[in-house]
Amino acid sequence: IPLLLGTLFSAVYTYASRRRVARQSLPATFEWALKNNELEVFFQPIMDTDLGGPLGFELLLRWHHPAHGIISPMIFIPLAEQLGKIGALTDFVMETAIGFIQENPELMKSRYLAINISRQLLLDEHFAERVCRRCGRNQHLIRHLLLEVTEDLAFSDAEMDQAITQLHLLQQHGFRIAVDDFGTGYSGLDLLRRFPFDVVKIDKVFIKELLPEGNAVALLDSMIGLADGLGMVIIAEGVETAQQADSLLQRGVNHHQGFYYAKPMPQSALVAWLARSGA
Ligand code: C2E
Ligand code: CA
Ligand code: CA
Ligand code: CA
Numbered sequence: 290i291p292l293l294l295g296t297l298f299s300a301v302y303t304y305a306s307r308r309r310v311a312r313q314s315l316p317a318t319f320e321w322a323l324k325n326n327e328l329e330v331f332f333q334p335i336m337d338t339d340l341g342g343p344l345g346f347e348l349l350l351r352w353h354h355p356a357h358g359i360i361s362p363m364i365f366i367p368l369a370e371q372l373g374k375i376g377a378l379t380d381f382v383m384e385t386a387i388g389f390i391q392e393n394p395e396l397m398k399s400r401y402l403a404i405n406i407s408r409q410l411l412l413d414e415h416f417a418e419r420v421c422r423r424c425g426r427n428q429h430l431i432r433h434l435l436l437e438v439t440e441d442l443a444f445s446d447a448e449m450d451q452a453i454t455q456l457h458l459l460q461q462h463g464f465r466i467a468v469d470d471f472g473t474g475y476s477g478l479d480l481l482r483r484f485p486f487d488v489v490k491i492d493k494v495f496i497k498e499l500l501p502e503g504n505a506v507a508l509l510d511s512m513i514g515l516a517d518g519l520g521m522v523i524i525a526e527g528v529e530t531a532q533q534a535d536s537l538l539q540r541g542v543n544h545h546q547g548f549y550y551a552k553p554m555p556q557s558a559l560v561a562w563l564a565r566s567g568a
Contacts, residue, residue: 319374323381327353330385331553334562335403335524338534338543342566345401345435347546348382349553366407375407383423389556390433396563403435403467408442412451417458431463435488438466440474453484460485467524472512481519489516493527496547499536513540 322328329351334343352360369375386402410416424430436459443449460466467488471477472495491512498505516523525537528547537545551562 315368316372316374319369319372319377322352322354323377325355327355328378328381329353329555330382331555332402332559333546333553334551334566335544335546336550338538338545343400343563344544345403346559347403347437347553348386348405350378350382351553370407370409375409376413379404379406379410380423383420386434387424387430390430396560397433401433401435401465403437405437405469408439408452411438411442411455412448414451414455417455417462420459420464421462426462428463435465435467437469437490439469440471440477440480442476442480449483456484460487470526472508481515485519486521488522488524490524490526490546491516491542493547496525496527496533496537497529499533510540513542 331349331351332346333349335345335347336342337344350362350366352362352365354360366375366378369378382404386404390397390402413419421431424434438452438456442452456466465487466484467490468477468480468486469490470492471489473492474480489512491509495505495509495512499509513523522544523542524544524546525533525542526546528534528537528545528549530549533547534545534549537543551566554562
């Protein structure tokens with residue numbers, strides 16, 4: 290309950306700030322948070338049900354605010370995007386990923402870390418170049434990273450061209466690229482036509498309503514057919530129950546991410562989780 294209240298309070302707080310004049314001080318808040326170690330990267334396993342273990346982990350930001358408690362990324366990520374601070378936050382996630390890969394070669398051997406990339410970053414014509422430089426053009430590192438972008442990549446044709454150019458550059462450098470929250474945007478099919486994604490992450494809304502005769506099932510089956518046809522790897526997001534997992538397996542989808550397997554967890558809990566899960 291305190292946590293919930295904290296989140297609610299900060300939601301109201303950030304909303305109020307956004308509406309008023311606090312724009313000058315809020316960007317500084319993000320810098321302060323980074324400097325003060327208030328931000329933490331959580332890891333959520335992406336399971337390969339054939340292997341019975343994770344084939345990767347998605348990195349998800351958490352903000353431990355000294356006054357407001359844990360603030361959800363659903364609240365602070367949009368704010369950071371608006372305030373031009375998403376680059377700094379993403380750099381922090383990237384640094385964490387690189388450090389983790391270098392420090393855990395055994396654990397990471399055939400696994401990847403998935404990083405969320407805001408559309409805004411792809412509108413920077415130097416983004417791909419900067420990410421490559423950050424990775425020291427190290428193919429070993431690059432092969433262990435999956436970059437996730439959402440369907441709402443662009444608001445105009447010019448933006449779309451720019452974003453796609455960056456994605457091509459990244460893919461040419463060896464990064465794998467995923468389309469996130471697939472099925473929830475308006476431009477999904479157009480995007481698939483324009484860019485050869487390696488991975489498609491089917492949004493949790495389609496997994497949630499996996500009732501035998503629901504519309505969601507027909508849509509899910511179409512998306513699976515589409516992804517197969519285009520040679521993309523499918524990850525189902527938001528798998529919460531054994532029934533959902535079974536239903537996905539019957540459809541040949543065996544890469545699952547969701548609370549049924551594991552919630553996002555701090556790095557410190559990861560090794561114990563791996564040992565417990567026998568992976
Ligand atoms: P996302 O990229 O779609 O990440 C998956 C979200 O689904 C995470 O929420 C995760 O905790 C949640 N989730 C995982 N399994 C389940 C499940 O079985 N059921 C349900 N109901 N939810 C599940 P989280 O961590 O709150 O993150 C929310 C969003 O914030 C992310 O959605 C992503 O869009 C954004 N985000 C988080 N970290 C970053 C980041 O470093 N950069 C950017 N640009 N965005 C981030
Ligand atoms: Ca994601
Ligand atoms: Ca997602
Ligand atoms: Ca999302």
